Amino acid sequence: DIQMTQSPTSLSAxxxxxxxxxxxxxxxxxxxxxxxxxxxxxxxxRLIFDVSTxxxxxxxxFSGSGSGTEFTLTITNLQPEDFATYYCLQHxxxxxxxxxxxxxxxx
Amino acid sequence: xxxxxxxxGGLVQPGGSLRLSCVASGFTLxxxxxxxxxxxxxxxxxxxxxxxxxxxxxxxxxxxGRFTISRDIAKNTLFLQMSGLRADDTAxxxxxxxxxxxxxxxxxxxxxxxx
Numbered sequence: 001d002i003q004m005t006q007s008p009t010s011l012s013a014x015x016x017x018x019x020x021x022x023x024x025x026x027x028x029x030x031x032x033x034x035x036x037x038x039x040x041x042x043x044x045x046r047l048i049f050d051v052s053t054x055x056x057x058x059x060x061x062f063s064g065s066g067s068g069t070e071f072t073l074t075i076t077n078l079q080p081e082d083f084a085t086y087y088c089l090q091h092x093x094x095x096x097x098x099x100x101x102x103x104x105x106x107x
Numbered sequence: 108x109x110x111x112x113x114x115x116g117g118l119v120q121p122g123g124s125l126r127l128s129c130v131a132s133g134f135t136l137x138x139x140x141x142x143x144x145x146x147x148x149x150x151x152x153x154x155x156x157x158x159x160x161x162x163x164x165x166x167x168x169x170x171x172g173r174f175t176i177s178r179d180i181a182k183n184t185l186f187l188q189m190s191g192l193r194a195d196d197t198a199x200x201x202x203x204x205x206x207x208x209x210x211x212x213x214x215x216x217x218x219x220x221x222x
Contacts, residue, residue, distance in 0.1 A: 032208075033208075034207065034208030034209070036152075036209070038152075043201055043212040043213065043214055043215055044152065044201075044209070044212055045212070046208055046209060049207040049208040049210070050207050050208075053207075055210070087151065089152075089208055089209065091205070091207075091208055091209075094165060095154055095167045096142075096154040096157075097154065098151055098152040098153065098154070099151075100151050101152075
């Protein structure tokens with residue numbers, strides 16, 4: 001199984017900050033990596049797919065990068081609506097696996 | 108409107124069975140790979156199962172043999188039949204469409220396994 005280790009588990013940030021979340025895969029993988037945002041009591045929403053492609057309608061302050069075993073989600077100019085939990089997903093090998101999540105809270 | 112709507116969740120005793128349904132609107136369900144993902148209360152996301160366009164099914168190890176994913180093409184509906192339920196199956200179950208990851212999610216169906 002490919003384990004996805006997401007860090008940090010939580011962080012506190014202010015509106016306008018730049019935030020970086022990392023997912024490290026236990027083995028090398030291709031581009032089958034996507035990122036999701038989840039707010040309390042709601043279903044997740046896709047932000048990024050294929051490592052760096054922005055999902056339709058997602059603001060350009062969200063970006064993804066990485067390769068091999070390390071992948072990053074960056075949020076520039078953090079907005080009030082961005083306070084949420086974020087997950088990465090690898091869907092290149094079975095079983096599909098999510099990172100443990102990063103809760104982005106208000107400082 | 109393109110959407111997925113789950114139903115069938117509820118309270119079930121340990122060892123019991125439950126069938127979740129997910130009705131797809133705005134698109135044809137069997138044109139896509141479809142999945143179930145679950146989330147225990149306060150915990151992260153876990154992939155459960157998928158069904159391919161050709162009907163091939165794949166399961167997470169802990170669900171194989173207890174859960175069955177299927178679909179009714181005529182009703183544009185995805186199912187998850189769950190049996191031998193345990194307390195650790197308590198979760199919100201999401202029906203999900205995939206194209207390069209999970210592009211469309213249902214609102215979730217809550218399943219509680221308790222006596």
